[in-house]
Amino acid sequence: xxxxxxxxxxxxxxxxxxxxxxxxxxxxxxxxxxxxxxxxxxxxxxxxxxxxxxxxxxxxxxxxxxxxxxxxxxxxxxxxxxxxxxxxxxxxxxxxxxxxxxxxxxxxxxxxxxxxxxxxxxxxxxxxxxxxxxxxxxxxxxxxxxxxxxxxxxxxxxxxxxxxxxxxxxxxxxxxxxxxxxxxxxxxxxxxxxxxxxxxxxxxxxxxxxxxxxxxxxxxxxxxxxxxxxxxxxxxxxxxxxxxxxxxxxxxxxxxxxxxxxxxxxxxxxxxxxxxxxxxxxxxxxxxxxxxxxxxxxxxxxxxxxxxxxxxxxxxxxxxxxxxxxxxxxxxxxxxxxxxxxxxxxxxxxxxxxxx
Numbered sequence: 001x002x003x004x005x006x007x008x009x010x011x012x013x014x015x016x017x018x019x020x021x022x023x024x025x026x027x028x029x030x031x032x033x034x035x036x037x038x039x040x041x042x043x044x045x046x047x048x049x050x051x052x053x054x055x056x057x058x059x060x061x062x063x064x065x066x067x068x069x070x071x072x073x074x075x076x077x078x079x080x081x082x083x084x085x086x087x088x089x090x091x092x093x094x095x096x097x098x099x100x101x102x103x104x105x106x107x108x109x110x111x112x113x114x115x116x117x118x119x120x121x122x123x124x125x126x127x128x129x130x131x132x133x134x135x136x137x138x139x140x141x142x143x144x145x146x147x148x149x150x151x152x153x154x155x156x157x158x159x160x161x162x163x164x165x166x167x168x169x170x171x172x173x174x175x176x177x178x179x180x181x182x183x184x185x186x187x188x189x190x191x192x193x194x195x196x197x198x199x200x201x202x203x204x205x206x207x208x209x210x211x212x213x214x215x216x217x218x219x220x221x222x223x224x225x226x227x228x229x230x231x232x233x234x235x236x237x238x239x240x241x242x243x244x245x246x247x248x249x250x251x252x253x254x255x256x257x258x259x260x261x262x263x264x265x266x267x268x269x270x271x272x273x274x275x276x277x278x279x280x281x282x283x284x285x286x287x288x289x290x291x292x293x294x295x296x297x298x299x300x301x302x303x304x305x306x307x308x309x310x311x312x313x314x315x316x317x318x319x320x321x322x323x324x325x326x327x328x329x330x331x332x333x334x335x336x337x338x339x340x341x342x343x344x345x346x347x348x349x350x351x352x353x354x355x356x
Contacts, residue, residue: 034102085159088143106343111196150199155246191215205270222301284324
């Protein structure tokens, strides 16, 4: 739970002075007012006991080993957790007015793709601050491993790499305990690029009651097609980059039940009553083997997924756009507008309800 202290008002105190004392910024007085249900920030009584929020704390299997909350919007945390054999990082991007509004916000969990250059900082490098400016939503961007595939692997020879446990059982409740968020279905969305797009579709189906919106930007949606190419790639990439020869799905024999549980095209009914947003490229670079194979497989798998959604009468929004396996800022902006429209709006009333 967040760290709080209780402070008894003495003669001469003002909320501005208390904000300067506890937060180093007098302009943050609305936060104290909101937490304590003070309608007129100019009026506080001597002897009144105020609850002062002083920081985020450990919990849910996570111990904070590093943090930076100095940026106006982008706050960074690194955790020690038994789920992962090293200390994963998380960036939390706050709305412009988070420090002063007292409002409660919806949350988007945004997952990076695979590769040695991909981690929790990826979307910051891609301009996420500008892409989300003015949007009333919190964006949570966690590590997912170079090839973690948003899964608890069948085997690992380098210690635990249980990304699914870290994200769903630990990070999600930690965020909701430490930030002003809606801890409910209509308060959460999940999205990602490439491997992260797969993770978004997987989590939305497997944890049906967690996420009201799921978005896949050039993420695979069909694991078994083309002789299980995506499963083979998940096993190979995870073995080389993350698991020291272990695999996500098992090799040479797959854990078939696990593949089916993770496979979007086998979980169609689990997308009912959700907002679904899909993007795939139609013209990967033929001279780039990786780009061509990757996005060709993404496009085919998303088409299969869309057909099954349509046959089941499940609405969805899809975009086939020129280019290959790349993150498209214009598509993300469009997606984010839809996410904000789908989720519960930010509200100061909810903040007061959650203040205790």
